[in-house]
């Protein structure tokens with residue numbers, strides 16, 4: 266499968282089948298915490314990267330293979346609203362299934378009427394807001410220079426007025442950047458002004474783009490949860506991975522996931538319940554020797570990442 270991945274268990278969306286409508290690491294942000302690394306295709310131009318029919322064909326195929334899916338989630342290897350066929354894709358999915366559709370976005374393009382219109386038919390839209398001012402926005406999210414936080418917040422407010430389904434915000438909490446009560450209180454004021462249906466906080470639990478990024482203390486995460494009146498702390502979450510394409514071989518299964526995010530060592534073991542630890546280690550070592558993946562240690566845990574030059 267080229268565009269579809271999962272299903273993966275998600276705290277917010279249950280068993281979620283992912284669709285990525287954009288080429289790897291195409292984004293208008295280059296967040297310091299991004300698990301995909303620094304943005305290589307740094308753009309703010311919407312493009313028809315792939316024909317919507319191709320994505321829909323694959324979605325149909327994946328839905329035939331797996332019937333127990335709670336959400337179809339449009340989430341790019343970057344920012345999915347940069348895909349000019351997004352509206353057509355959402356309408357097309359609605360025609361082939363009644364499974365609800367979620368779109369995970371950084372929210373930067375919500376100031377654009379065409380993007381808001383494209384998203385209207387989604388069942389849940391999940392934007393991000395990590396900073397209350399342009400200065401911190403630039404430090405954490407490192408947006409394209411033409412992106413202005415006030416304009417983005419205004420876009421989120423307009424979308425909330427037009428949109429009749431669920432709008433859920435995610436705030437990524439980064440140690441010593443936005444984990445202090447003063448900043449969080451300013452973010453909360455913006456949240457109240459927009460009126461999200463739910464707020465979640467998250468922490469950089471996977472290896473980030475920048476080495477200096479750290480997970481806040483549990484105490485600060487708890488404070489953040491209280492100040493923002495957030496639903497939960499995904500930092501606690503232990504997610505095991507499954508793969509929709511059971512036919513693919515072991516290397517391919519590891520590649521499919523590491524292309525999208527770093528894979529924690531224990532998660533690799535849960536991918537292959539039929540194999541013992543020694544056999545799995547052999548597969549990983551062979552892939553490392555071939556230069557397909559490499560390991561990094563982050564937050565005292567081993568993660569496997571895909572090599573850029575493989």
Ligand code: SF4
Pocket residue numbers: 292293294295296298299300301304342343344371
């Ligand atoms: S975290 Fe999301 S918005 Fe930020 S750079 Fe990565 S893909 Fe883009």
